[in-house]
Amino acid sequence: MADAIVGEKCGKVVIRNVGLMLSGDIDHPILDADTVVVVDGLITAVGKEVDCDIADAKTVVDARRTCLCPGLIDSHVHPVFGDWTPRQSQLGWIESTMHGGVTTMISAGEVHLPGRPKDIVGLKALAITAQRAFDNFRPGGVKVLAGAPVIEKGMVESDFRELAESGVRLLGEVGLGSVKAGEEAATMVAWARKYGIQSTIHTGGPSIPGSGLIDKDVVLEADADIIGHINGGHTALPERDVCELCERSTRAIEIVHNGNERVAIAAARTALELKCPHRVILGTDGPAGSGVQPLGILRMIALLSGLGGIPAEMAFCFATGNTAKIRQLNSGLIEVGRDADFVFMDRAQHTAGRTLLESVALGDIPGVGMVMIDGLVRCGRSRNTPPSTEIPVAATAH
Numbered sequence: 001m002a003d004a005i006v007g008e009k010c011g012k013v014v015i016r017n018v019g020l021m022l023s024g025d026i027d028h029p030i031l032d033a034d035t036v037v038v039v040d041g042l043i044t045a046v047g048k049e050v051d052c053d054i055a056d057a058k059t060v061v062d063a064r065r066t067c068l069c070p071g072l073i074d075s076h077v078h079p080v081f082g083d084w085t086p087r088q089s090q091l092g093w094i095e096s097t098m099h100g101g102v103t104t105m106i107s108a109g110e111v112h113l114p115g116r117p118k119d120i121v122g123l124k125a126l127a128i129t130a131q132r133a134f135d136n137f138r139p140g141g142v143k144v145l146a147g148a149p150v151i152e153k154g155m156v157e158s159d160f161r162e163l164a165e166s167g168v169r170l171l172g173e174v175g176l177g178s179v180k181a182g183e184e185a186a187t188m189v190a191w192a193r194k195y196g197i198q199s200t201i202h203t204g205g206p207s208i209p210g211s212g213l214i215d216k217d218v219v220l221e222a223d224a225d226i227i228g229h230i231n232g233g234h235t236a237l238p239e240r241d242v243c244e245l246c247e248r249s250t251r252a253i254e255i256v257h258n259g260n261e262r263v264a265i266a267a268a269r270t271a272l273e274l275k276c277p278h279r280v281i282l283g284t285d286g287p288a289g290s291g292v293q294p295l296g297i298l299r300m301i302a303l304l305s306g307l308g309g310i311p312a313e314m315a316f317c318f319a320t321g322n323t324a325k326i327r328q329l330n331s332g333l334i335e336v337g338r339d340a341d342f343v344f345m346d347r348a349q350h351t352a353g354r355t356l357l358e359s360v361a362l363g364d365i366p367g368v369g370m371v372m373i374d375g376l377v378r379c380g381r382s383r384n385t386p387p388s389t390e391i392p393v394a395a396t397a398h
């Protein structure tokens with residue numbers, strides 16, 4: 001598959017005949033609308049077809065009454081370079097994940113690079129290189145926000161300023177490097193925040209040999225912006241500690257696929273009980289020892305809804321608008337001015353659910369019928385999901 005040309009414009013795109021429009025906004029997850037208009041990658045109108053200017057479109061997509069949802073955002077991935085992961089010696093995992101509805105991925109550190117530098121000059125150089133490389137290269141069109149340095153002992157405030165000035169916006173998981181004490185982590189997290197760099201902390205037991213335990217006290221003291229994989233990656237903290245983190249911290253509650261499923265459900269339900277569902281965001285934490293999961297985000301949504309009893313339309317918001325707001329992205333919501341990143345879905349063929357949302361609430365994953373990034377069609381019927389009952393049809397004027 002061809003890789004996206006960064007900066008390619010889609011012209012005017014009209015998406016009509018949408019059967020169910022999921023907004024991504026957890027306060028208002030379903031929109032009373034059937035049409036979206038896009039110009040050069042940005043949404044310019046959302047509403048009923050009669051109220052929208054649909055004339056002179058370059059591309060018209062007949063959604064054929066399927067569901068339109070903001071493209072899914074994976075809040076926690078470990079890319080390295082290109083569409084390659086050395087962890088499982090696999091090629092094409094990012095483009096394959098696009099077939100699972102993911103349009104944006106956020107790096108939690110390029111930690112699987114063989115020979116990853118751990119000296120301060122080297123780790124800064126790697127972060128800046130990864131940020132630049134993925135800014136210039138989008139496998140399958142997916143926006144990979146990378147360049148997430150793993151902090152090490154000895155870093156000083158000017159290192160964070162220099163990283164920020166060089167375009168680095170993220171820290172890799174705090175705790176994967178030599179900084180494991182709460183106080184030391186808190187100092188560096190505060191420096192990062194001061195310069196506009198967002199931080200994520202590893203939570204729970206070691207993921208692979210060489211990583212370590214980060215317990216609830218360290219998570220609370222470090223006060224990173226994201227409580228990374230609160231359900232462990234894979235080994236979780238005791239459930240009562242996870243619930244305490246939800247309660248005592250105000251930071252984002254990140255739940256991942258490559259974590260403990262039982263604790264995933266407990267964390268999401270605790271957030272709902274605490275009346276802060278807007279804090280819940282989803283990731284895969286892939287590639288990892290568990291492999292790569294092209295359908296990982298859809299599987300998380302089906303898990304939380306099917307086993308966790310969370311309404312499906314709300315679970316989709318965890319992976320779209322919630323993540324976009326917390327990560328300060330211009331995607332994740334269907335509203336005017338946002339990036340035209342979408343996944344079209346329908347109930348999978350032969351699911352017991354009569355509608356898409358009912359099928360997800362029963363634990364089935366939906367079929368993806370099309371993915372669009374910046375208003376450009378990146379795939380039609382997914383090669384990875386169960387087949388969607390109905391799929392959209394795109395027609396482009398020449």
Ligand SMILES: [Zn+2]
Nearest residue numbers: 173202207233
């Ligand atoms: Zn981790």
